[in-house]
Structure formats: structure tokens, C-alpha cells
Amino acid sequence: MVDKWYEDLTPEEKAKTLLLGNDVYAFFHSDPETCIDTQGCTSPVTLRQGFEIVNDELIPLWFKVFADVTSGDPTKWSDLTKELGSVAANSAALFFWTPSREIPAALTHEVMTLTIRAYKDSGYTQLYGEDTIAWEFYFFDHAWPDAVIIDEDDFEGTLDGWGVVGYERFEYKTGYAYKGAYSLNIAGYRTSYGAWKSGILDASGQWVPYKGQYMQKGFAIGAFSHAFAVVHMTRSGQNANNCVRVHYDDKDYIIRTGIPVGSFQPWRCCAKLWTDATETLRISVITGADGSYGWDDVRLDDIIIVAFPGCPPPGEQFINGDFETGDLTGWIVEGTHSDGTPTWEVRTDAECQPDGAGLRAWLAAKDTDPPGPIGCPRITGALRQEFASPIPVECFTDSSIFKVQTKWGTDLCNPVPPEVWQLEVLYTDGTSTVVDLSGDPQGVWVSHELKPVLVAGKKVKGVKFTATVDACGGPGCGVTEVMVDNCTCTT
Ligand SMILES: [Ca+2]
């Protein structure tokens, strides 16, 4: 099965090969960086990593795989240890390691030390030898609210901008679609006709896609923290373990087994991409079992390039946080007065902060608004702003600023405080941190520091002010009012 001796491997191949003894090796089927798009999966997901164990010793050996989560949450994993069974002397066998992990709610990066041990007995007590490799996992869901779809191609009557090098057939056709009615059909030549093979043997003797044949497309990916390619594939000739090879620049990932297991037909294969650059992504597939079967074609569909926010570039994240444009540019108002005008507006304030023209956002009930439970006209309105891209809480450092200034007041002749007066820090998962402003002293501007209230692990989407106020003053007596000014956020 193995077509090279360990001594013949390249340094790159040796780095990915475990050496359990002088004549005992383990070859992994995929590169030690696994990306999993959990969209549509039920928790926990079962992963599948194949590896070939070669036993060129003169005795049979028994093998066991262990994994130690060195960065991440080991309590979310199960079946990290597996007894694989034996390999006879001068033989090789294919094994699958199938751990499970609970699906996380946010982009998760975990690192393991994977160890394979060889034993001289079926009870796994007499150690023959062992070796380890660091393995990285990325879990994400391309449908999460903070996921940014850079590109999605499902070949519905178009090649969606993909070009091709080396394949004989490269066209959109009906059938085998993951999404819509069409998928991308790729096929190569018969090797007997003297053309390139789409598959080559790797160090373990397994077929992998040949890098010289590929489809390609350029992508500009901005300053995100992470980006991934998600590829759906089916009808892969006769090689049940075949998947795709994703390469760009000097990166070269081989992703061969269906991960996660059993959830998808076709298979879903994911790879980590670059960020903050424009590069050409290349995808190679094996057409047919090993490239020698001729017209065994494969079908790809729904290729998604998805990115997740990183820390924003330095600078103010609020638009018009001081309202000095004189209007509510950058802000979204929820609610209207009974006369149809928006609940929040921009007004001057003699006591406003000394910025610009002294303008601030303002809400109070109008005489025409319907009466509330205490008989006075009442209004409820919200003022919201969402940042250009969500900000992970981890981006806020000691030198970051995230604060707002608020004020509420009534006339002394009828001092009814706001029924509701609050600020929410909004997160991408739909939750928020509520800061109750109703207890603030009346009639003075209060600065609220928001960094201390942020919840670790979340991504900040924006802020929202909500007030319910009554207008109980008669003529000349004024109203209960709430105000916002000087919102600033720099990471
Ligand atoms: Ca399609």
C-alpha cells in the first residue's frame, strides 16, 4: 500500500507522519488543520479522521489513539480515545478516529495533541512506541448572524466566475445539486490517452487530487479575523474517501474525508483561507477513482467563502455619535408619535456638552400622544445604532473607549421620572447587556462606561436606548424628557 519508505519522504511529509518505531508509521489522510461548518448539523457532531498505519515490524502490533485538548474546552468532547485494533507483521491498515464535539455558538479554535501508541499485546499494556502531532480544529456556522458571506456560488446556469486549468470538462449541468437545480460538473481525461491524471499517490499510498489541475477564482477578503471556504461535493467516482484539495499561494490543504460524518450527502469540505488580501483560490478534485477511470466526473455545488469579524481598524466606530450633523444620520429610530413623526429627534440643549453646536438626541411625549396609565400623554421609543461590522469583546483593551452620555429631566412642577430609561449593548447572538439609566440623578449629564459591562466571548453589534416617558406638565410646565449625546467607541 505504501509506495515510499519513511526515509524517502520530504521534510513536509515527515512532519505530518508519525513515527512509532523504526518500521512503524501512521499517515494521516487530511492535513492537521480541520475546519468544520456546523450549519444544519445536530449537536454533537462526529468527526472522522482517517489514517493509514504501516507495520513493517516482524511482530503484530495493537494501536490506540489519544487526544489531549491543550487549548479549548475538553468537556465539550467525547470519544477522544479509541482502541484501533491490530495490524499484522509486514502489513498496513486503514483506521478512522471518530471523536464528537458539542456544536459551539461562536467561532471556536481548539488545539489538541494527538498521540498514537503501538502496543505489543491486545490488552494495550506493553508499549512498543508512540508519537504525537498537534491538531487544530475550527468550528463555525456560515449562517451565524455575524458571518459575512464574501461569495456564494451555486452554478445556476453560470460558472460564477470560476476558471479552469487542466480538466477536460468543466460546465454547469442539472442534477446532483446541493442548492438549486444545477451543479458544477468536472471530468478529466483517460490516462490511457496520455493526458494528466487528476489524482496522484501521496506518501501513504493514498490517492489525492493532483495540484496541476484546478478550478480557480480570485477573492478579496477584508480585515476579518478568520475566513473559510465551504465546498459541497458528490459523485466522486469510485473513491469513497476522496474530497478536495484547496490551495492558494503556498498553502495546500488536503481535505479528504466527509466531515462531519453522515450529515451530508454530498460531502461538505472546509478549509481556512487568508484574510486582508486578494488571492486566487484553487480547488483540485480527483475525477474518478484515481484519475485513470476516464469520465468518472464529480459535482461541486454551493461554494461559500465566509468570513468572521476581527477587531475593527482604529478609529471611531459610531457614526454621528455626538449628533452634531443636526439630524439622526447613522441612527435608527423605533416608534412614532401619534402624529406620525419619529419618537426621537435632534435638539439643541443649553446645558448640552460643549461639543459643536450643542446638539443631542431627544425624546419626549407630545400632547397629542395617547394617555398612559397615569393619565398623561405617553410615548415609547428606541434609538439604535449598529456598527459597520460587529466588534468581538476581546478587541476592547485597556486603552479602548466605549461610553455614552445620557440625561433625563422633568419640570419641578410635575416631576414624573421615566417609566423606562435604559441602554442595551447589543450582541450578534441576539442577547444584550441592559444598563438601567432610570436611577441616574435628574437633570445632569451622566457618562456611562460600557467596557466593564461587556460579556466575554460575545460580539458587540451596537447600542440601543429605550425610553417610556409621560408628559404630565401642563402649559409652561414642560415634560419628562430623555437625552443622549457623545457616544464614542474606539478599540
Ligand atoms: Ca446549484
Ligand SMILES: [Ca+2]
Ligand atoms: Ca452633541
